[in-house]
Amino acid sequence: MTTRIVELRQGILKKNDELARELRGRFEAAGVLVLNLVSSPGTGKTEFLQLTLKELRERGGRAAALVGDLETDNDARRLAASGAPVRQINTHGICHLEAEMVRKQLEGWELGELDYLFIENVGNLVCPSSYDLGERIRVALLSVTEGEDKPLKYPTMFNSADAVVITKMDLAEAVEFNRAEAHRNIGAVRPGIRIFETSAKTGAGMEEWLEFLKEQRGAR
């Protein structure tokens, strides 16, 4: 039984990979930098993204977002407050986004008019790791309140990431966040990965993050 499931699952993943490759080609051709944001529920993806969209727009960047959730359009409404174009994807029970969902939601959007497209994945530290969405950069977010050992417990998610954003740094002292240990654990799973320490509340770390986005966009 398990073998059959694995085989069927591999078929689905293969189809997803092919579609993701197609999407990646479209994104590259359009010159839009696409990022896939993954994290546990409650890490603060939406708050972080809201501030990122706002800051990018203030600097003249053209940014948009797709946001995945099992249910509700709360996050899309929160993100739309930044003034950026935002679309919600409801997965109705599926714990990750798939390339096909992204493709569908992009219909009618002129990708050439965008500099940045952020895809906020469903809050989950397991399911999204196997699904390529055609992004160029996968960002794993981790809040200081979650515990420093998350990268060791969810190695696939951190191993498949291209950058790590630590959120809620404003709470670091209150939760006795062990910065050195967090960096050590991230490095153990993905040596040399860029780590950003941020707070959407105080704005800490955002300059460095925005500089990284600009560099990455220029580096095509």
Next chain:
Amino acid sequence: MTTRIVELRQGILKKNDELARELRGRFEAAGVLVLNLVSSPGTGKTEFLQLTLKELRERGGRAAALVGDLETDNDARRLAASGAPVRQINTHGICHLEAEMVRKQLEGWELGELDYLFIENVGNLVCPSSYDLGERIRVALLSVTEGEDKPLKYPTMFNSADAVVITKMDLAEAVEFNRAEAHRNIGAVRPGIRIFETSAKTGAGMEEWLEFLKEQRGAR
């Protein structure tokens, strides 16, 4: 393809349900109250459970724990510090515990010598909801740092719970936790469910929680 997956998945769930029923019978016969703790990664299940085990033991309660994680035995080591018998289950990539994993780990344990058995599930707000482990009480945990709308976004997890424990109340002020909204959202998904507001750091809310455990154990 999706239909086939659904059919196979239903077969697995059916098998799990049968085994869970069997386990439930054994637990009832042995007079042990079994609780299944589910939450997002980083909600503080282990810290909450550690304090619960310690307090129960100080009151003469005989408590043990099984703890599930994708990888690492960090949590088992943390829980064992309470002095209670603890066993780790590593699921190696599977995002939930299954009744069969619980059955295996219980081998050699004399259930009749236990008052309470806590099963700390894998940190995930989606996968564990479909898998009955034979528990009598499913507890969904939610930390004040995760956002008040989690019950609306993950309705199945909260809908299948018998009690909700809000953790990290010591951070409520720092994160501007909206207590009324959290209660409203939990109630929208699961009207009338018992809600405990706790802090493993200050010990707040633990008396009420321990009282509840005692009641539930007596209420067989």
